[in-house]
Amino acid sequence: MRMSERSSWQPTAPLRATGNLFGFALDVFRALPRRPFQWREFLQQAWFLASVTIVPTALVAIPFGAVIALQVGGLIKQFGAQSFAGAAMVLAVVREAAPIATALLIAGAGGSAICADLGSRKIREELDAMRVLGIDPLHRLVVPRVLGAMFVAFFLNGLVSVVGVIGGYIFNVILQGGTPGAYLASFTALAQLPDLWAGEIKALVFGLIAGIVASYKGMNAGGGPKGVGDAVNQSVVITFMLLFFANFVMQAIYFQVVPPKGA
């Protein structure tokens, strides 16, 4: 009996899990336009997510900017192209570093909080109670959380971009002896506005993925408090993998659609 239960694992299990996740995402999209929109829950969640992510984001963004400045600065000096330091910084930070830092924080800090919250509601049967009282938790709890995660990711991305560029400036000008004028002037040499938009769109997608995976894992937690812990763990790992993959795909598409400046 026990043995047969354990050996009932089938090779199609991962496929089924993926299918369930997509089914869940579809259900969320279907619940999205349903009225009335839960503004209160949305604002509460957005505020909560912002409060757990803003400080770590700022703290991560500064060393991110500094590291990139260090790398790029050294490389550029060898080429003798110091005047492009600012441009390279903007490109690196806005296109790559900001969305990645946002992704890490939204998944690590925001997603885990969402997953733990929904998971503990699930094991306390609060979600069942809600369904019995005629409220769909997907509409009531998940939609505001997913939108909140997207909203906060959008702003975090802007924050990382600004803080990263400022950090790079400080590093480049003060520590590496670059000139402020050259740094600022080169901004427009290689970078262009679509870079920023692309970063923001990426951030929105990251928020969406993190919100959906965290909600899915939370609402399907089982087996008591340990189940919730496992769900949080899995949700963070799965979100990371999906985010890095999505980042790669979107960047590839971006280079096809928007030709790099000066090329």
Added chain:
Amino acid sequence: MGVEIRVEGLTKSFGGQVIWRDVTLTLPSGEINVMLGPSGTGKSVFLKCLVGLLKPDRGHIYIESHDLATCGERELYEVRKLFGVLFQDGALFGSMNLYDNVAFPLREHTRRSESEIRSIVMEKIELVGLLGAERKLPGEISGGMRKRAGLARALVLDPQIMLFDEPDSGLDPVRTAYLNQLIVDLNQQTGATFLIVTHDINTARTVPDNIGLLYHRHLAMFGPREMCLCSEEPVVRQFLNAQRIGPIGMAEEKDADELAAEAASGAALPPLPPIPLQLEPSNGLPRYTQRPAGQWCLAHGVKPPPGSFQPNVSTAPGAAFAAERGRA
């Protein structure tokens, strides 16, 4: 008025493990029903199937013109408006205090003003004896209080069908007595159909119109209270009289060796204790679906155990045996 629930050939399993199969029963409109069964036989799972939280593998659940086993999500949310459900652990919303928990269904489903809501909520909170605790969070109160708050929330929309999962576990005997009276009174006032899962033999013997017993992956018996209390069926008899002797063992059913040893030792079930009178509404008026004491026994030519339907029969089974032994 209450609503009839008709369950036909219901089967539920989790990952190949059958919980129960072919459960067929009808919860008659406006009657009080009790579901018994050893721990882990799937009573809570049965309740969750009845409200459509779990989909059965096979079978039908007919409520009015709907079949809950096959209907879609939207229809399900519609049918659920008939239900008031008390979960085994209360299932209160942890982020809201008791007042907001009880007010939640009213705020979601009615257009009442806050002052109307307040008067309804306070009335229900008083009904379950929680006045003064309404500002507390669910994490700050005892299990018995959580259960009573869950009950208040289940009652607030005046449901036609009330499903209570162990309303009396974790309650002291006095609160349990009040709760049983409350159930009978509510049934009289609202005419709702009740299904109560309980482990309290006293409740099972005195409150319901019908008793059901889930055991060993099937419905062992479902029928009028007097029928079950007169039953000579070993499982029913063992369970309704809280005995160790009989087919139910500690882990699950006893194996052949244990049963043989039991038979060899000459241990036999004591005679059936007298059937107590059914609990009556506190205003003395009969309930709509109440049947006269002894009617079923009379109609079916079954002789009830001696001493049945006496007003002074003690309701506690242990005490009943003591009286029996004293007389012998």
